[in-house]
Amino acid sequence: MKTVICYFSGTGNTQKVAEKFAEQLARYGEVVVHSIDLLTLQKKLPDELAQQIETCDLFGLGYPVYAFNAPPIALQFAKKLPHLAKSKRTFVFNTSGEPLKLNNISSIKLYGYLRRRKFDVTNEYHYCMPYNIMFRHSDEMAHKMWETAQKLIPLDASEMMGGAKHLLEKVRFGGTVAWVMRCQQWGGQLNGRMYRVSKDCVHCGKCVNDCPTHNIRITKKGKFRFGGNCLMCMRCAHLCPKNAIRIGLFNKWKVNGPYTFAEPKNDEERQHYNKLLTNAYKTYFDEAEKRIAAANANNEIVE
Ligand SMILES: Cc1cc2nc3c(=O)[nH]c(=O)nc-3n(C[C@H](O)[C@H](O)[C@H](O)COP(=O)(O)O)c2cc1C
CATH class of the missing domain: 3.30.70.20 (Alpha-Beta Plaits)
Structure with a gap:
């Protein structure tokens, strides 16, 4: 099986997720990963990439959520994708700083572009990763987010390869809200x-x-x-x-300086400066932990 994963990542979070997906999907065959930086400045996709996409069995597209939408570069990239002769299984993944369900609407417009080109989106996954704008998440939070994503991605990849579909629930009037945003x-x-x-x-x-x-x-x-x-x-x-x-x-x-994602060593580093959306983060981590525990109990792969 051949997979092509394309992603946009402003500050590295989505890239980490793309690479983790690539690592997991490599269990099933060849995986090629491309950043879509600069591609939208060109009139069309490079022939080699277009050909890889046309001939692969599974296509993945990842992006960070911007104001409850996919970034323009991801939409422009999707518009440059080839019109396929027959439908291709596709998964979409995204990262965002907060775990609000409203972020699920970010893919609505992208789905339209993909489906019109016969990219059949069967699976969509979201991972909470630290903010690169608004405020700096604490080192502890950044570590916990990435640790959680690293455990969820193998489960999501194996769910997808098992043939299961998984789409994120969109809120009512999500298309309109995304349009406004x-x-x-x-x-x-x-x-x-x-x-x-x-x-x-x-x-x-x-x-x-x-x-x-x-x-x-x-x-x-x-x-x-x-x-x-x-x-x-x-x-x-x-x-x-x-x-x-x-x-x-x-x-x-502004949030300056890359996150290390390392486990904090002392209490000072552990401090949370963010008290925002405490319940939403708790729900996100609780649900993830439940899923990981169930997978462990069933001896599914968790890495
Ligand atoms: C312009 C902009 C808008 C953003 N809007 C949202 C948002 O609507 N919801 C959210 O949860 N995070 C939002 N974020 C945070 C990013 O989605 C998050 O930090 C993401 O993981 C960054 O990924 P990257 O490192 O791959 O660029 C926004 C970030 C930027 C720069």
Whole structure:
């Protein structure tokens, strides 16, 4: 069996999930994983990738949730997918900072693009991963989220390979809510033009090289220019080694510095600065633990 997994990841969370899926699905055959960075800047998908997608048995597409939607880059990528002659089994996975069921509506528009091209979405999975905007999750929370995802993904992969379907429940009027929330996309483009670089910048060029839409450039005079193609993926600001990028109107929500996902060693590191949605997180972890315990009891694979 051949699987192709394509993903967009602004700051690494969705990439971790994509790679874990790849590791698990490799038990069943060949797996190829592609980041979709920069692909939407091209008129069409590279022939080799299009051919891999056309000929694979299982196709997976992953993205982080942005304002209860899939990011524009994921939608544009889906629009560039080939129109297949016969339907192909497809799974969708996404990550988000909070475990609200409302995040399930993020795939509605994407489903439309995929189905029109005969990508038959039979399975969809969501994993809670730490916020890259809004506030910084504690190290303990980040560790717990990733530890949980790492246990759920093998179960989800084996459920899918067993032939079971699994789609996430959408709330009523979800399509309309997602449509309204898509204003974030043009708001993000507008806000992207307001990004600024502080004097702490050491001109390492990381933000310029890493931007998934090549939206940042440095002029001959050494000034930074942010174009109108910002996804607000946070990669530049989150991973800036000098925390030198101001993210326009949302600077108070900036989260700088990658998560280590390591288990915290002392109580100070364990502190939660987030008291938001405590019950929703509890429900997410409780349900995951129940599922993992049941799988353990049935001797299913849990890694
Ligand atoms: C512009 C933007 C909008 C976001 N909107 C949501 C949201 O609606 N719901 C949510 O739970 N998380 C939201 N997040 C958090 C991300 O979905 C989450 O941190 C995700 O795991 C990031 O994945 P990545 O590291 O692969 O980019 C948002 C993040 C960004 C940058």
